[in-house]
Amino acid sequence: MSNDDSQRIEAYLSKVRRSLRGMNDQDVREILDELRSHILDKAPAGLDTALASLGSPEELARQYVTDDLLARAEVSRSPLRILDSLFRWASLSVAGFFVLLGSIGGYFLGAAFILCALLKPFFPRTTGLWVIPDGAGDSAISLRLGLTGAAPDGRELLGWWIIPIGLAVGCALVILTTRFALWCVRQYRRSRVPAHA
16 A cells, blocks of 8 residues: 555544544544554555545544444433434434434423423412313313413313323323334444444
């Protein structure tokens, strides 16, 4: 291999290294060693082809950083870490975007039920699950948190039962959303063929 080819490989790896911010040094070294080995294996067929098969250094690094974030989310199971990872994944794929939307919706609804249950003792006349007529003969169901006045012509459905039901439904939604997000992350990570393979 010529000196010029070696410099091109190191320049490519240097760009990857700069884009791997946030990852620990040991992981960065392993990634760079793996990429260097892959490039050297493919170089006899043409260095340009070997580098082109990897894609741009920045995009390749983004995939590694996203994979690292998703792996950390799987271990921690923290909804905040999961959402952080899903935001990154959503920037890379449509599937990640839809998983992010579903997860935000699930966490939001779960938090709303939990908050409703917690606020019921403080705002007993305005907090709860209400049926509100819309004037055209139809009615809508509204989860009200007591921060506004009572629903005019509305009827509360659960009364004080909103406390145990809201806590149970809210916690179940948070747990199910976390499991759904982690299942999607595992499927993505399993199905993803490493860009350098």
